[in-house]
Amino acid sequence: MKNMITQNSPIxxxxxxxxxxxxxxxxxxxxxxxxxxxxxxxxxxxxxxxxTLLRVILNFLPYTQGFIKLFDTNLTNxxxxxxxxxxxxxxxNFEEQFPLTVRELVSLGCIKKGRLGRNFTSEDWKNVDxxxxxxxxxxxxxxxxxxxxxxxxxxxxVAKALTHKPELIILDEPIVGVDSNAQEKFYKKLSDLNIxxxxxILIVTHDLASVFCRMSKILCINKNxxxxxxxxxxxxxxxxxxxxxxxxxxxxxxxSCEGEFPHEH
Amino acid sequence: xxxxxxxxxxxxxxxNALIGGIIVAIVCGLMGLFLILKKEAMIGDGLSHTAFGxxxxxxxxxxxxxxxxxxxxxxxxxxISYMRRKKIATSDSAVAIxxxxxxSTGLIIISIAGGFNIELFNYLFGSILTITLSDLLLVSxxxxxxxxxxxxxxxxxxxxxxxxxxxxxxxxxxxxLTIIFDILTAITIVLSIKIIGTILVIAILVIPGxxxxxxxxxxxxxxxxxxxxxxxxTTTGIIISAIFNxxxxxxxxxxxxxxxxxTLIYKKLE
Numbered sequence: 001m002k003n004m005i006t007q008n009s010p011i012x013x014x015x016x017x018x019x020x021x022x023x024x025x026x027x028x029x030x031x032x033x034x035x036x037x038x039x040x041x042x043x044x045x046x047x048x049x050x051x052t053l054l055r056v057i058l059n060f061l062p063y064t065q066g067f068i069k070l071f072d073t074n075l076t077n078x079x080x081x082x083x084x085x086x087x088x089x090x091x092x093n094f095e096e097q098f099p100l101t102v103r104e105l106v107s108l109g110c111i112k113k114g115r116l117g118r119n120f121t122s123e124d125w126k127n128v129d130x131x132x133x134x135x136x137x138x139x140x141x142x143x144x145x146x147x148x149x150x151x152x153x154x155x156x157x158v159a160k161a162l163t164h165k166p167e168l169i170i171l172d173e174p175i176v177g178v179d180s181n182a183q184e185k186f187y188k189k190l191s192d193l194n195i196x197x198x199x200x201i202l203i204v205t206h207d208l209a210s211v212f213c214r215m216s217k218i219l220c221i222n223k224n225x226x227x228x229x230x231x232x233x234x235x236x237x238x239x240x241x242x243x244x245x246x247x248x249x250x251x252x253x254x255x256s257c258e259g260e261f262p263h264e265h
Numbered sequence: 266x267x268x269x270x271x272x273x274x275x276x277x278x279x280x281n282a283l284i285g286g287i288i289v290a291i292v293c294g295l296m297g298l299f300l301i302l303k304k305e306a307m308i309g310d311g312l313s314h315t316a317f318g319x320x321x322x323x324x325x326x327x328x329x330x331x332x333x334x335x336x337x338x339x340x341x342x343x344x345i346s347y348m349r350r351k352k353i354a355t356s357d358s359a360v361a362i363x364x365x366x367x368x369s370t371g372l373i374i375i376s377i378a379g380g381f382n383i384e385l386f387n388y389l390f391g392s393i394l395t396i397t398l399s400d401l402l403l404v405s406x407x408x409x410x411x412x413x414x415x416x417x418x419x420x421x422x423x424x425x426x427x428x429x430x431x432x433x434x435x436x437x438x439x440x441x442l443t444i445i446f447d448i449l450t451a452i453t454i455v456l457s458i459k460i461i462g463t464i465l466v467i468a469i470l471v472i473p474g475x476x477x478x479x480x481x482x483x484x485x486x487x488x489x490x491x492x493x494x495x496x497x498x499t500t501t502g503i504i505i506s507a508i509f510n511x512x513x514x515x516x517x518x519x520x521x522x523x524x525x526x527x528t529l530i531y532k533k534l535e
Contacts, residue, residue, distance in 0.1 A: 097478055104485070
């Protein structure tokens, strides 16, 4: 019974949210609730407001109307940011020459508010190594971060995020310039995380097949925001047409989730 | 006075110079590395020229020029920060403006006052061999402060430079950290003026870190290698200049450039 309650406890509530950027509305009347343990794919056309919405939720950008609650606390009063990990669109675009090994970068996730300037303990390092292993990066742990492939870089940032044991992970379009094989592996890893640790995941993606195969909810954003549970009865065609426009065509078959994914478009 | 390599270390002036030089070399190398990573290395050039104005003010008013130089540099670094933050000017233009203001202030004071040209010359090109005990104490105190800060907060600094937004989210007080880092930069520049002079400060600030970065090492090893490069070049510079009576700053920069060329060749062969 207790388990049921935590399962359905809301982690993020957005109600009647309006966001303007440079005078123009970007998000209008967004209302949705994300519960603990949800694995949410965020989709929508470029410029539809996906990144803006996430950045408003993270308090990096202001909003004009509505309210946002994180972990049952109004955004304006929210301070438990250690519960949240955010991997931005630009995360993997770092300076190639930056003098950090994978292990060193992941360890930066151990920096904690209130314990600044302290040395890392052997426990911290164990935590770092466990997460590197979990994300399948043990063999490159001592390499410089600039020498990794795109997919490895992504997993490295997730490993860094995991070191502070977040309850909510927000990833903004993390897979650009990553081959589809690595991409599928990455989504699989996130599924593991979602199932094993009940970590709530919000991920911006263009890979619709992966959303319908792996995730529990889909959040369509194109100025308007619509959240849907992914069930076999979901009318994907109508949902996506509302987000992408009448001309959008996407056919999804449940059986395509086994093994190889068909190439979209 | 017949100085050679074997009796060199028994001279008081040389001991002072060597101790002061090594301390400052370590501070400069480390702060320089962070500045390179922040892509703000040229701030060092801007601040050293503003410090020149401060030195002239100090000499005119009979105050220890290190103190007045410190004041003008800190003022300059805050002004640069402010202009950048308020988008009044980009980082490099803001540096250019402060550089010009500081240096021209120095020039005006020289032409009005006259008389301390030789002293000023020492600050322009460095004069580590004439460092006094009181200067050495001041240099050591300030350096200890900088080194302690880097020692404790190197990870937070690195995290902030790597990804400021994420660091904020992690609860790192990036605004305070930036202010303290700016002050430490000003301190570092002023310290190194005594050794290498206003004009060439940028070399000892940038080249050791640049060499170390070329070697593709971990952060820990990059810090150590940077320190090594800056210490070796400064020590060599001080020894050679004491024996052969050649300008210290010139030798230091020459050694640094040699290191740089060697690392480039090493990179090519690797």
